[in-house]
Amino acid sequence: MSVHDQAAAAVLSQLALAGDGAVLGLGLAYVAVRCILKFNADSAALTKIKQAPSVRVSDLRSLSSSGDDYSTTPIDQHDDGGKLVVVRGSVEPKSALEGGGNWKSLVSAGGHGVLISQESGEKGVILQRTHTCIYNEWRGFFGWTSDLRTLFARSWKEQESSTMRTVPFILVDPERWPEPSHVVVDMEGSRHPLPLTTVYHNLRPVTATPYTFLQALFGHQYPVGLLEEEKLLPVGKEVTAIGIYNMKHETPVIKSCKDLPFFLSDLTKDQMVLDLDFKTRVLFWSGIVVGSLAVGILGYAVVRNWKRWKEWRQHRERQEQNSTSGDDPNDEEPDEDNGDVPDGELCVVCLMRRRRSAFIPCGHLVCCRRCAFTVERDLLPKCPVCRQSIRGSVRIYDS
Incomplete structure (x- = not known):
């Protein structure tokens, strides 16, 4: 450190x-x-x-037709009339319904309905590209500026940029597909983490420039590498969807519930x-x-x-x-206290008058009456010698 x-x-x-x-x-x-x-x-x-009941995709229509008999608890009922369910199914593009369940024909026809990774060529329904700039920091000759940034801000520059594309997709039973049993996944308003798979990961070094040298000289952050990643939700992946299920225009739809930490998950x-x-x-x-x-x-x-x-x-x-009571610290004998006093008996504060007051409880006799009262008036009075908290002082008389 x-x-x-x-x-x-x-x-x-x-x-x-x-x-x-x-x-x-x-x-x-x-x-x-x-x-x-x-x-x-x-x-x-x-x-x-x-x-929440755990059902298969093919059982959702029977679940909706059974009314509210599937659960006697009102916790599963929502304002829009939907029901909270847990569905396990395989991811397929929604356009595959029009192609008879064969999404490969859609890809060969022009890639409509699915997203294709530019680097790996894999197909999916959700594609996320992330560019992260990795910074290094040498404090240089003026490195105190970096300490200020560390205290008051994480960084002055945006280090990561991310873009996400999504196409409509459905969940189906992998054993019965391409039968028409499916449920449409509604991603609108969802902020839940997604079970994405990393298909591309590349770290490229950044070439140094004269400006980089100046940044290092003044202790500023300078880029040393660029990390590129691509993540997607691949077609055919089996996931679990937990959310609100209802029928919209005779189409089964499941959307996220804001009160739950999960929506689409591998679990x-x-x-x-x-x-x-x-x-x-x-x-x-x-x-x-x-x-x-x-x-x-x-x-x-x-x-x-x-x-x-x-x-x-x-x-x-x-x-x-x-x-x-008249006990004024200024009422001291001027001849006795202000006269020729040996150095070992002078007050350690003013170095003018004779030591007359001992502090309680440490007992140090180091101050005159006037300076002792000044020390006692502090908010947290302490002995000038041992720095121990004091409660007061007492005047010492010579015998």
Whole structure:
């Protein structure tokens, strides 16, 4: 770790421990609340997935004709009249319905209805191309600018660009295809992760230029490579779709449910249940542990600050009592304190008057009365010698 990184870490640690850990406690409380909210959302999704029926594509029409008898729980019913179901099927382009189930004839006729990878030549219904610029960073002679970017922003430049193309596709039973039993997959509004397969992966180095040398000299990020990837959802791949099923114009359609973390996945229903069950357990115990730490740290910070405030109040009251009782630190014998005082008896603060006050509880006799009262008036009074917190001072008289 460089000197700049160590300084940044020290500043962040001091900020986190500010107020006797109050900032750290608030941060942990925020994390605990997020864990609990995520746990509630995943628990609700787990309950929905458990109660959703797992059917084959050929059984969907019979399911819709059976009305609401397939499930007695209202959790599967939605506002648009659809039903939450889990369907396992094979991916086929929607245009294959018009070609008698033979998508190869469609490809040979011009590639209509499917997407073809430019690099690998594989066919699919969803094609995603990603270009990622890989940056390297040498701090150079003015590398402190990179530390500022690290603290306040991840990067000033967009490092990744991605494009996605989709054609209409359906799910069918792989054993019965090309029979007409199918369900249309509606991708509109879906933000769920997709079970894409990487078909092309290439990393190309970027040729250095004089401008690259200047970037390195001033500690700026400069590109060293370009990563190109192509991912697609291939035709014939068997996936699981979990979403809202209904009939639109006598066509079976399934679309994503925003309350669920899955839509199209390689996992089966049982695997989804196990995955969500594990995540909910982790989130539950994480929320309890982090929440307990947050409560403990915040409680400690509140108690410590409350005690400090009470000590400050008591200290102010003692000062007011001393001022009203006539015990003025300025009422000292000028001849005795301001005369010829040996160096070993001078006040360590003003170096003019004789040491007269000992601090409590450390007992150090290092200040005159006037400087001792000045030290006591601080918000967090500490002994000038040992830096220990003090509660007050007492005047020492020579025998």
